[in-house]
Amino acid sequence: MQIARDPLDIEAHARRVLLASRPPLTDRAFGALVDLFLALGDRGRALRRQLLEQAMPWLDPDDAHFLRTHLDTELPRGAQLPTQRWSVLDTAVLGSLNMVGLQRREVAQETPFQQAMSLLEYGDLAGARGMLEAALLDEPDHEEVNRELLAIYQHSRDDAGKAEMADKLVARHGALPSGWS
Structure with a gap:
């Protein structure tokens, strides 16, 4: 709730990641890290790296890879994220950002x-x-x-x-x- 009230409270983000990096809350580690990455933007690279390394044993390998690829670059809001439910700042765009896609198909000509x-x-x-x-x-x-x-x-x-x-x-x-x- 504190992060939802003040998304720029970096100390609260760090505490949340550290708490989620210990059992029984390990399923929440990825969401906490996503919120930290979103709040910091392109700043705080050292903090992001340190907290990611601490949570690494509890992360799914695909989630860990996703976060590692965004260590040096900003994780933009509205980015297509892996499925997770514990993020507070995520805009919840799951899957594709393109809601409608154009498809070509052959239409049989009617006589x-x-x-x-x-x-x-x-x-x-x-x-x-x-x-x-x-x-x-x-x-x-x-x-x-x-x-x-x-x-x-x-x-x-x-x-x-x-x-x-x-x-x-x-x-x-x-x-x-x-x-x-």
């Missing part, structure tokens, strides 16, 4: 028929019909497109639209696909 079926599922009959008409004009032998477009004309009772599409098919391909006569 015009699949896109039209999606439009039908959402109730966009006119959009699906337009997409199927364009697909049939490009590929008049596509059976699924042909069958679905004819079903749309039949259910919507749009004989004028069907006749107009038949004229376009004859003009472009010279004949009508099966089922149009």
